[in-house]
Amino acid sequence: MKTHLFCGLTCAALVSACSSYPRPEENLANSMAVARGASEAGAAEVPQAQLQLKLAHDQIEAAKMLMEDGKYEEADYMTLRAYYDAELALALAREEAAKRGLQHTERVSEARKSQLSQANSNQE
C-alpha cells in the first residue's frame, strides 16, 4: 500500500516533470555539430568566437545535465541557446577567415601592381 502510494507519488512527480515534452536528442546533436563546425573553422583562434564557443559548450553540458534530470523542456531551450551560440561562433570564425582572405588578396594585388608598374617603367 505504502509502496503503491510512493510509486504513485513518484510517478506523478515524474509525469509532471516529464510532461509530454520529448527528449531533445536531435537539438542537442545539432548544437554539438555546429559547435564542432565552429571549432574546425578556427573559432578557437578568434577571441570573440572563442568566447561564444565556450558559451556554447557550457550550455551543451548544462543541457545534458538537465536531460539527465528529466527536465527536457529546459534542456531543449538550453540546446537552442547553445546552437545559436555555436552558430555565432562559426559566423565569427568565418568572418575572420574572410577578413584574412581580403588582406591577403589586397597584399597580393599591391605586390602585383608594383611589379607591373616596374615592368612598365623598364620598358620606357
Added chain:
Amino acid sequence: MSKTSFLSVACVLAMGCSEAVPPELADARQAYADAEQGPAAQVNPAGLHEAAKALTKAEATYEDEGATFKAQDRAYIAARKAKIAETQARTMQAEQQTAKVRAQTRAMEQAALQQLGSTKRDLQGQIKSQQNQLQSQQQILEQERERRQQAEKLAEQARADLARIAQVGETERGTVITLPGNLFFASGKSELLPSAQAKMSQVAQVLVTTSPDATMQVEGHTDSQGAEKYNQQLSEQRAQTVREYLVSRGVAADRITSKGLGESQPIADNKSPEGRANNRRVEIIVQPAAGSAGGGSGAQQGQGAGQGNAGKASPGAMGNPGMGVNTEGNAKGKTGSGDTTTPTSGGSSPRR
C-alpha cells in the same frame, strides 16, 4: 511568477518606468538595432529578417508570459540571431571586396599583357622595317659592287684597247696618250691620214666613254728638222686637227684645248731617225674630272676644278676605274648613293 515579470507588468501599467525592460530583451533589441544599422540591411537582408522574426517572437512571449525562462531564451536567441546576421553581412562584404580586388588585379594584368602585346608588335614592326632597310642597303651595296666591278672591267678594257692604238703613260700632268706622227699624219701635213681615222675614232670612243668630264690638252710636237716657225705651225695645226676630231666625236669643246709646241719639247734624241720619229707626235693629256675618284689610289685626293688640278691630278685617269663607274652608273640612270665617283649628268651622251 518571477519578480521581474511582475515589475514589468506593474511598470507597464504605471506607464513610466524605464528599467522595466528585462535585460535579455533589452540586449536583443539593442543587438537588432545594431544589426539594422550595419551592412546587414543591404548585404544580408535574409539574415536580418530572421533576426527580426526572432525578436518579434521574443517580444510576443514577453508580452504573453512575462519574463519566463522561455521568454528569456527567446530574447537570448533573438540577440544571437541579430549578431549572426551582422557577422554574416560583414563576411559577405569582405568576400565581395576580395572578389573585387581580384577582378581589379586581373584587369590590371590584362592591360599589362595587352600593353606588352602591342609593345611586342611595335618592336616586331621596327625590327621588320630595319631588316628591310638593311636588306635594301645590302642590295644597294651589292649593286654598287657590281657596278664598280663592271667599271673596272671596262676601264681595263679601255686601257687595253687604247694601248693597242697608242702609247699611254701616266705623268703628273695626267694620263698622256701619245699619237705617233707617222701613223696619224702624212709627212708635213696636218690632215689625218685615212688609215688613222679608225684609230682616232677608237681613241675618241675610249675618251668619251671613260672620261666624259675629263679635261684634255692636245699638244703637237715635231722633230728638230726644218724651220722652227714651220714646225711650230705644223705642230699647232696637227694639234688642232686632233682636237677638232675629238670634239666631233663627243668630247666637250670647252674641256679640250690644243696648242703647238713645235720642236721645243723633244722626248728623244733628234740625231737618230728613231729619235726624230718619236719626237714627231701629238700628245693628248687627260685629267679626270673634278671630284671624280674611283678605284685609283691617288684618285680620291685633291680633286678640284679640272685645269687647276693639272699638277696634282691623279694619274691613271684612263686606268681609273672611277671613270668607268661614271659612265656605267650614268648609263643605267643611277646616281651615286654614297658613291665617291663624280655625279655626272647626261651619261655618255656627246657634248658639244
